[in-house]
Structure formats: C-alpha cells, structure tokens
Amino acid sequence: MISRSPFMGMSRARRREALFAYLFISPWLLGFIIWEVGPMIASLVLSLTKYNITSPPIFVGLANYKRAFTEDPLFWHSLKVTATYAAFAIPLGLILGFTVALLLNFDIPGVSIWRTVYYLPSVISGVAVAILWQFIFQPQFGILNTLLKMMGLKGPEWLYSTTWVLPAFIIMSLWGIGGGMVIYLAGLQGIPTALYESAQIDGANWWQQLWKITLPMMTPTIFFNLVMGLIGTFQIFTSAYVMTQGGPMYASLFYNLYLYNNAFVFFEMGYASMLAWALLAIILILTLLTIKSSAAWVYYEGELRRR
Amino acid sequence: MAKDTTIKAAEITTTAERALPRLVARPGWRIGKKARENIGKGIVIFILAMGAIVIMIPLYWQISTSLKSIPDILKYPPKWIPYPPLWKNYMDAVTQLRFLLYLKNTLLITLLTLIGVVLSSSLVAYGFARLRAPGLNLLFLVVLSTMMLPYQVTLIPTYILFGKLGWVNTFKPLIVPAFFGGGAFNIFLLRQFFMTIPLEYDDAARIDGCDFFGIYWRILLPLSAPALATVAIFHIMWSWNDFMGPLIYLHSMDKWTLSLALQQFNAMYARKPNLLMASSLLMTIPLILMFFFAQRLFIQGVVITGVKG
Numbered sequence: 001m002i003s004r005s006p007f008m009g010m011s012r013a014r015r016r017e018a019l020f021a022y023l024f025i026s027p028w029l030l031g032f033i034i035w036e037v038g039p040m041i042a043s044l045v046l047s048l049t050k051y052n053i054t055s056p057p058i059f060v061g062l063a064n065y066k067r068a069f070t071e072d073p074l075f076w077h078s079l080k081v082t083a084t085y086a087a088f089a090i091p092l093g094l095i096l097g098f099t100v101a102l103l104l105n106f107d108i109p110g111v112s113i114w115r116t117v118y119y120l121p122s123v124i125s126g127v128a129v130a131i132l133w134q135f136i137f138q139p140q141f142g143i144l145n146t147l148l149k150m151m152g153l154k155g156p157e158w159l160y161s162t163t164w165v166l167p168a169f170i171i172m173s174l175w176g177i178g179g180g181m182v183i184y185l186a187g188l189q190g191i192p193t194a195l196y197e198s199a200q201i202d203g204a205n206w207w208q209q210l211w212k213i214t215l216p217m218m219t220p221t222i223f224f225n226l227v228m229g230l231i232g233t234f235q236i237f238t239s240a241y242v243m244t245q246g247g248p249m250y251a252s253l254f255y256n257l258y259l260y261n262n263a264f265v266f267f268e269m270g271y272a273s274m275l276a277w278a279l280l281a282i283i284l285i286l287t288l289l290t291i292k293s294s295a296a297w298v299y300y301e302g303e304l305r306r307r
Numbered sequence: 308m309a310k311d312t313t314i315k316a317a318e319i320t321t322t323a324e325r326a327l328p329r330l331v332a333r334p335g336w337r338i339g340k341k342a343r344e345n346i347g348k349g350i351v352i353f354i355l356a357m358g359a360i361v362i363m364i365p366l367y368w369q370i371s372t373s374l375k376s377i378p379d380i381l382k383y384p385p386k387w388i389p390y391p392p393l394w395k396n397y398m399d400a401v402t403q404l405r406f407l408l409y410l411k412n413t414l415l416i417t418l419l420t421l422i423g424v425v426l427s428s429s430l431v432a433y434g435f436a437r438l439r440a441p442g443l444n445l446l447f448l449v450v451l452s453t454m455m456l457p458y459q460v461t462l463i464p465t466y467i468l469f470g471k472l473g474w475v476n477t478f479k480p481l482i483v484p485a486f487f488g489g490g491a492f493n494i495f496l497l498r499q500f501f502m503t504i505p506l507e508y509d510d511a512a513r514i515d516g517c518d519f520f521g522i523y524w525r526i527l528l529p530l531s532a533p534a535l536a537t538v539a540i541f542h543i544m545w546s547w548n549d550f551m552g553p554l555i556y557l558h559s560m561d562k563w564t565l566s567l568a569l570q571q572f573n574a575m576y577a578r579k580p581n582l583l584m585a586s587s588l589l590m591t592i593p594l595i596l597m598f599f600f601a602q603r604l605f606i607q608g609v610v611i612t613g614v615k616g
Contacts, residue, residue, distance in 0.1 A: 017438055020519045024434030025446065027427040028494060031487025035465060036453055042464035053467070100358065106351045116602060117359045120366075123598040126548030127566045128587035131573050132369050135580050141381050143368045150384065175365065234457065238550040242570055259459055264555060269463050276459040283457055 047274035052267045064274035075275070077250055078258040079282075085166055085254070086233040089173040094225060097177040101184035102214070115185070119178035130242035133172045134159065137243075159244055162251040169252060172239065180225050187221035188214070219298040223290070230286050234279055255279065373397070373585035380580055393581070400586040403576075408561065409568040416478055416564060417546040420485035424542045425535055428489030432497035433523045437509065447498075454491045466555060480556045481549075493538045500534035501527055537604045540597065547594060565590045 010018070022029070047064055051057035068075040100118055104111060121129075136142050137158035145155030156164040195213050204212065237256045240246060246253035246261070259279070263272035372380055373396055374389040400406065435447050469480040488494060504527060512522050528535070553564045563571070569590055576583055 014439070017519075018440035021434050021438035021440035021443055024438060024519070024523075025431045025443070027486065028431040028450065028488030029446070031484065032449070032453070035484055035487065036456065036461060039461035039464035039468070040456075042467075043460055043462075046463060053470070100355075103351050103355055106348060108348050108352055108355075112602075114355050114359065116599075117362060120595070120598065121362060123544065123594055124548075124591040125544075126550050127569045127573070128548075128591045131569065131583055131587045132365060134573070135372070135584065136365055136368070138580075141383075141385075143364065143385075146383065146385050175362065231455070231457065235459075241550075241554075242573060256459065260551070263463055263466075269467070273463050276457070276462065279457055280460050283455070287455065 043273040043276055046270050047277050049270040051269040053269060054267075057270065060270070064271050065278075067271070068274060068278065074250065074253065074258060078253045078255045081166065081251070081253055082233060082236070082255040085169060085236075086230065088166075089170045090226065090229040090233065092170065093174060093177050093180060093229065094222065096174060097180035097225075098184050098218075098222070100177065101181045101188055102210075104181070104185055105188045115182075118181055121175045122178040125176070126238050127242055129172075129175075130239045133168075133175075133239070134243045137168050159252075160248055162249050165244060165248065165252045169239065169243075180229075183225060184218070184221060187218050191217045216299045219294075220300060223294050223298045227287055227290050230290065231283055234283060369584050369588060372581055373588055375581050377579070377581065396581050396585045397589065400582045400589060403582065404568055404572050404586050406565075406568075406586065406589060409563055409565045412478075412562060413547060413564040413566075416481050417543055419478075419482045420546050421539060421542055423482065423485030424489035424493060425539055426489075427486050428493035428538060429497050429528060429531070429535065430523065431488055432494050432501055433527060435494065436498045436501035437506075437522070437527075438519065450491050450494055454495070462555075469556065475556055476558045476562065478557075478562070481552050489538075490542075493542070496538060497531065497534055500531055504530050533604065536601065540601055540604055543597065544594060 046057065048059060048061060049057035050060050050063075104114055104118070108114075136144050139145055139155065139157045139160065142158075144158070148155040158164050158168045191214065195217070196209055199209050199213060234255055236254045237260060240252055240254045240257045241260070244252045246257050255275075256279075259272055259275040262268045262275060371387065371389050374392040374394070375386065375396075376393055379386050379389065435443065435450070465480075466475075469475055472479075474480050474483075508526050508530070509522050512526050517525060548566060549564070550566045550570070553567045554570075557563055557567060569587060572586060573583060
C-alpha cells in the first residue's frame, strides 16, 4: 500500500521541498479546516436542529427547511427584496460604470484626476457612508429633497416610505460605481489597438467600433462583474442595518439582514444556519446559470480559431 | 409601410440639402478632423464634469453640514457655505463619541490583523508559487473556490466556537483568524505577483546558502513591496470599515470600534446631524488620506483582485 504513496520514488531534495511546501501553506490549511470546513459541516448539521445557544440543540430533521419554504412569508419576502434590488442596482451600476470607463478611456486631459473623483466614494464604505446617505434621504432637510424642492418638486419620504426605500438603496449603490469602473477601465486598456486601427481603415465610425469591437472584447469583464455583483447583493448588511433596520414594514429586509436577525436577535441558530445554506444554494445556482448563459454572450479570444 | 418611411427620409435629406447653401462643399467651411476631435473631447469632459459634480455633492454636503449649527441645517433655501464655520462641532464629536478610545481600539485591531494578514498570506503564497509537492495545485484550486463561499455559511458555528472558548467580548475573534492564511484573495494576489519574479533569483540565493525561508524572507518579500502594500491597503480599508464582526463579538462599550460606536451614536444623536457628520468624517479621513497617498496601488490592486473595490 505504501508503495502507492506519491512520496516514494522522490529524491531526498524533492521530499524536503514537498515538506516545506506543506509547512508554508500550513497556516492556510489549518485556517481552512478550523474556519471553513469545520463550520460548514457544523452549520449544515445545525440547520437540521432547533438551537438557541443556551440549551443543547434539538434535532428536528428538515423542519427548518419546511418552515422557510411553506410557513415563513418573511423568507420569501426578504428574497424578493434582495432580488428586486439586484434587478435594478446591478444592471444600472453596470451601464453607468461601463459608460464612465468608456469616457475615461478617451485621451483627455486630467485623466487621473477624473479617475480619482469617480473612485473616491468606493474608498469609504460601511457605517460612515450609511449615515451620510441616511441624511441625504432625510425628507425635510436632506440634500436630495432640498434640491428637488428648489426645482419645484416635492420629494418622497425615501427611507420612511415602503415604495421609495428600495429606490433609495439603489441610488445609493450607484454612488459606488467607481469600483466596477476601474475594472472596466483595465479591461478597455487590454483591448489591442490593432483591432481599432484596422476597423478605422475599413471606415468604421466610433459607434460601430463600440458595438463590433469594444463590447464583444469586454464581455469577459462584464461577466466577471456580473457574477461578483450577484454575490455582493446577497451580502448587503451594514447599510440596511444602519439606515432602516429592514423597515418600514420590512420593505428593506435584505436577505442577509434577515439571517442576522434570526441568528443574533431571535437566537434561532438552527433556522439561521438553514438560511445560510439556502443562501449558498442560491448563489451556486445563480452563478451556474450565469456561467451557462455566458456561452451565448461572453467572447473569449481563444474561440477565434474555432469560428 | 417601411418603404414609405424610407422614401420620406430620402425626401427629407434632399430637401435639407437643397435648403442648405453649398457652404459644406467649400473647403474653408469644412470642420477639420482635428476640430471635430476637440469638440468630441469637449463633450466627454462636459459629461464627466457633470457626473463628478453629482458624485461630489454628498461629500461636500457632509463637510458643510458638519460645520453648521442646527438652525442653519434646517434653513431653506440651504446655506451652501457654512458661515461662521463651527469647528467646535468636531471637538464636541470627539468628546461625546469618546472618539480617541474607539480610535485606539480600531487601530489596535487593524494593526494586529494587518501583521497577521501580510505575514501569513505571503508565506502561503510563497508555498503555492515556488515549491512543488503532490496535491498542491489541487489545494490552490480549493483556495480559489473559497473566494466564492458566502461568509454566512461559517458565521454561526464560528460564533459558537468562539463562545465556547470564552473569546466573545474580546478582540481575539477579530484578530486570531487573520494569522491563518490571511484571506484567499490576498493569497491569490501575492501568488500571482511572486510568479512574475524570475526563478534565477531563487537559484542564486540557494547557491549563496539560503534555505526556503531565506529565499522567502530575503528575496521575494523585498521584491514584492508593491504587491504587499496593495494587500496591506485593502486590508486596512476592510478592517477599518468592518461592522458585522465587531457588532457580533464586541458587546461592552469600552471595547467598541469606530464603526460600532458611530452606529450607536447615530441611533442616539439623530437630532444632531452636524455632530454625526463630523464624526463620520473623522472616521473616514484616515482612509481618504491613505487613498490619496497610495492611489496607484489602490487602482492596481482593484485591477488584480478585481473584486474588493
């Protein structure tokens, strides 16, 4: 049996190298077992129990799953809130971020200053930004409604309105397009200029170059940002916690906030673990769907030969 | 139907041509290629400037609110320039928020985790980039796949584990994990960077009697300063803004971080937006300063990791 070991037949130096390799990666390997694999299994097991931390967990089988899918309207509601937000925030952010990147890709003076300005909001995040936007959306003296009033319009109640709270979160997300913009900008600069030169010889105008060269060449980058945007939406927590606590009337109850409430407010650790695994399943399915659909619209240079 | 419209369109063009004098044909009147380009650039700059104003209004408003009195904040039409500027608001924010205590806590956590992240992620990245062992490539794929794992899946058991260890309401749950790998992104980023350093350096060092650790410590680390700085900057940014970790683990007031204290301040002082704006500005100023000094690294890092921005 031992003779099957890959270590047999290695020179002493190679064996020593392998030993050191494992030694170097051991911090990660230990962390992976202690903080990834172990907890993952534990939370899968916990998802089959009722557990409030103070008394030992009680095995309940699939009851938590059944409760979420058939009895808990807030589970579906929080999914709907998250999906609605994603359906607007992701495409809008993509279009705006891409447009700004296109504009910044022109040979204009002060490119680095513009880039700094557009990226700056992405540097500050978390509680400070949530507090800032909470006051921007303040109905009486917030800057947004003040500006609307100066234009003769009466602004909505924003964070206090069930209709306007999600649009408010979407507007806020657009302030941070700088992160995506930088990635698009890097992608744009990676497109070989020879493609544009030959197109210009063929008499293609700017618009045609955008549709026939830039967009196809950028699809891998767009795809990447899309997948990351999907995952990121399901992680929204701080802004919702600080600005609305999920209100009014659960209108901004994002999935992650609902999970947090179950775990650390209601101490329903079993149910919250189930929510976490449901989240993992949702993210996996969405990612797989995006990857599947990508065959139809993402262009990789390697494909050139097959066409 | 479609035919009709095309014909109409054709008619319109011909009438337009007739209506226009032959100016276009005269060489002196033709807009040159250079001029057209300049007009295009002008339009681009105009759009960018409009966008920049929209982006900057919230920040400007934050600064101006932080320097106003309450009656001035409520005034309509708004006072754009706070006069006289109430610098006292900042003093009040510092004392009422106990800013220095929370700054100290935040700095302590950020610096200790920074050491953990930079040390352990570079060690692990070196193992993956430079050494050969069976199964290592497979393990690297595992590293990459953990990037997709939502943290919620491990959150609750980890919390229970730290509870059993008696670490809840200490800094340990926030600090100790940083020493175990330092995050898949950072490992990935550093490994990619290490791979760009020629192997000849390693060989030369080995001939001079360096062992594996010596190569890592004396050759790769000094040569990787920009990549290490990128990792450091992103970690500082992340740790400084982290909210859920402190919220879950730090219960007593004197252990709070700035994020947590600011949120609490927000709930208590909703009627004092000037103090709130001042304190949230105080919290973000270190990050903004860091951004201005290390802009290039920031943008490089975003491009390499792609996601953290």
